[in-house]
Amino acid sequence: QKEVEQDPGPLSVPEGAIVSLNCTYSNSAFQYFMWYRQYSRKGPELLMYTYSSGNKEDGRFTAQVDKSSKYISLFIRDSQPSDSATYLCAMSYILTGGGNKLTFGTGTQLKVEL
Amino acid sequence: DTGVSQDPRHKITKRGQNVTFRCDPISEHNRLYWYRQTLGQGPEFLTYFQNEAQLEKSRLLSDRFSAERPKGSFSTLEIQRTEQGDSAMYLCASREGTGNTIYFGEGSWLTVV
Numbered sequence: 001q002k003e004v005e006q007d008p009g010p011l012s013v014p015e016g017a018i019v020s021l022n023c024t025y026s027n028s029a030f031q032y033f034m035w036y037r038q039y040s041r042k043g044p045e046l047l048m049y050t051y052s053s054g055n056k057e058d059g060r061f062t063a064q065v066d067k068s069s070k071y072i073s074l075f076i077r078d079s080q081p082s083d084s085a086t087y088l089c090a091m092s093y094i095l096t097g098g099g100n101k102l103t104f105g106t107g108t109q110l111k112v113e114l
Numbered sequence: 115d116t117g118v119s120q121d122p123r124h125k126i127t128k129r130g131q132n133v134t135f136r137c138d139p140i141s142e143h144n145r146l147y148w149y150r151q152t153l154g155q156g157p158e159f160l161t162y163f164q165n166e167a168q169l170e171k172s173r174l175l176s177d178r179f180s181a182e183r184p185k186g187s188f189s190t191l192e193i194q195r196t197e198q199g200d201s202a203m204y205l206c207a208s209r210e211g212t213g214n215t216i217y218f219g220e221g222s223w224l225t226v227v
Contacts, residue, residue, distance in 0.1 A: 004156075006156075008154065032214060036218075041203075041221075041223070042220055042221070043118075043205055043218035043219050043220045043221045044157065044205070044218045045218070046215055046216070046217070049214060049215060051214075088156050088157075090156070095162060095169065095170050096169055096170065097162075097164045097167070097169040097170075098145075098164065098211075099145050099147070099162045099164060099169065099170065099209070100209070100214070100216060101159050101162065101170065102147075102149075102157070102159060102216060103159070104156025104157050104158070105156050106154065106155055106156050107154075107155075107156050
């Protein structure tokens with residue numbers, strides 16, 4: 001069993017829809033939770049970062065963490081065609097020396113259609 | 115451009131050849147990471163440097179792989195005797211000492227033929 005599970009999609013929605021992306025995890029040591037967006041053949045770009053249970057909002061994006069259920073979500077409101085990308089959840093704990101080791105989900109491919 | 119810079123962006127090599135990738139982190143970021151990503155998968159952790167010290171290595175990093183970060187600035191990732199299974203995107207990332215945000219470069223694509 002993978003430490004982080006994420007539905008690969010693809011997910012296709014009409015413009016303006018609310019998108020819900022989800023990940024589950026099994027490692028209780030994870031302390032930090034992130035969502036990255038990755039366009040085709042590009043590096044991942046950080047969208048949201050949180051370390052506590054609850055909701056965090058940034059513009060059209062809301063990240064939700066439920067540590068008791070080991071479940072995280074990303075909501076995108078008023079989705080736009082430019083949101084079409086692969087969305088990766090990532091989780092981490094602190095390594096020796098203070099670094100983070102990110103463990104990623106497989107990514108969910110999202111397409112927002114006109 | 116003040117982001118993480120990687121070179122080359124694309125490399126096609128024959129099986130058995132050696133390849134080297136270079137990463138220039140964001141200025142003053144003392145923590146540097148290498149990840150590998152194959153099609154349809156999320157990035158997988160390979161190794162981590164704090165300044166010039168390599169503090170963590172994944173078991174994915176076989177003996178054919180070596181990473182260095184001389185003087186704690188840029189880093190290189192060398193793959194010796196490449197195999198077709200090494201075909202992937204190699205991502206470099208960096209983080210400042212007290213921050214929690216990890217910034218990724220655009221990646222170096224490797225195709226082994």
